[in-house]
Amino acid sequence: MEGLVPALLYERADGEVRCNLCERRCRVPEGERGFCGVRTNLGGRLYTASYTRISAVEMRPVEIKPFYHFHPASQALTFSSWGCNLSCMWCQNWHLSRSRPPERSEPLPPEEMLRLALRLGAQGTCVSFNEPTLLFEYCLELFPLARGRGLYNSFVSNGYMTEEALRMLVDAGLDAINIDIKGDDEVYRRYCGGARAGVVWRNISLARRLGVHLEVVNLVVTGVNDAEEDLRYVVENHLRHAGEEVPLHFTRYHPAHRFSAPPTPVERLEFARELARREGVLYPYIGNVPGHRYESTYCHACGRLLIRRRGYRVLEYRISGDRRCPRCGAEVPLTGRFHG
Ligand code: SF4
Incomplete structure (x- = not known):
């Protein structure tokens, strides 16, 4: 016990x-x-077994999640537990996701987590690395405390929680969620222990309706979900369930855990980004390719560079106080303020 x-x-x-x-x-x-x-x-x-059992805790830039349109250049106290409700063969954090919480570990109660966040000067909290939903009971206690002290709360999730769980998290103070869509049902069945893609899209849609800041990630895995029809599936569903203004990140896969296919060619990510832009996604990005021009933000209307990033650092921020492009005046969908 x-x-x-x-x-x-x-x-x-x-x-x-x-x-x-x-x-x-x-x-x-x-x-x-x-x-x-x-x-x-x-x-x-x-x-x-995961309540107050924290496997890792560290300060991280919000861009690394990635969140590109949420409190730019802020730092989130980021923490995790163990376990996962999926079993993706290429999991980068398999040492956490495929392990059970240890029998004994030093507990870190929500009040202490908040104290740590404030002491380190975090602007928010982020539950990440393994599936954050598994810290559900912990987050229901931490989030209202953190919000009460002016911090935001965020999740980096596979989006497979029940609707009831997501609603309770939002009620408790979840401000932002980044959801990773792996592909269609076949991808989940063959590579992730089985799951229904429709549930993930449902939660993407629900998060949007509940007013949570949302960004969507598609890890493009070589030979798994990198064909044009796979990418088109993601883009079309993104437009249907998230909408054109929600950022869509195509991120580069690297071999890990039980998967050894070569890293995603950068040209394939560029193809995906171009497809998304052509079909109407206003803010498609390329991730895990430090220095690539499409890890920066460009005005969807006139193309002006608005936020220049490199390797998760914000190097330039050119958006006016009322969240508009300084050249053409187009509105830029951003949540929170710039913390640089
Ligand atoms: S339903 Fe999900 S969270 Fe609950 S025991 Fe099963 S995998 Fe874990």
Whole structure:
């Protein structure tokens, strides 16, 4: 029982419990854990092993998430736990996502996390590295405290939580979410342990409707989701569910974990970005290619350089106080202020 605390969002069913935190909706038998390895059934009640169990905590620029249109040049106290509700073969953080929380670890309660964020001068919090939804109960306590002290709260997520979970996180103070779409159902089935792409698009759409700042990432993996039809699928659904103003990041894959295909050719990312721009996405980006011109922001109307970045650093910021292009006056969709 050590380190386990009662979980939220589950129901009892014939001696098992059904977890309703993510759309796997695992039926967990007595004494066992769900797919994520974090939530366990003891005596017909669901417990989480990740509450206050923090695997990493560090200050990071918000651009690294990536968030390019949210509090530019701010620093977020970024932290993680263990486990994941997907099992992507190329996971860069597999040492966290494929591990269970340790039996014993020094707890870091939400109040202490907030104190640390304030002491280090963070402008916000960010739950990242492994799937942040697995720190659900922790975030429900931390987010209102952080918001009360003027900090924003953000998630870097696979977007596979239930609708109820996302609504509760937003009610608690989630300000921004970055959702990674892997591809269509076939990509999730073959490479990520199975999941429904439609759920991820549903949550992208819901986040937008709930007024959360949203950015979408598509990791373009060599030989997996890099064909024109795969990229077109992402662009078309992005326009349908997120909308033209939401940034879409095509990021470069590098071999990791159980996947050894070569890194994504930069030309393929450029092709994806060009396709998105042509189809009507106003702010398509290229990520994980430091120094590339399309990690910077250009006015969608006149093409003027607005934010120059390099390797997650903001080098120039040319947007006027009322969030307009200084040359043509077009409105630039940004949330929060510049922190440079
Ligand atoms: S969070 Fe998702 S993967 Fe984990 S037990 Fe609940 S339904 Fe299963």
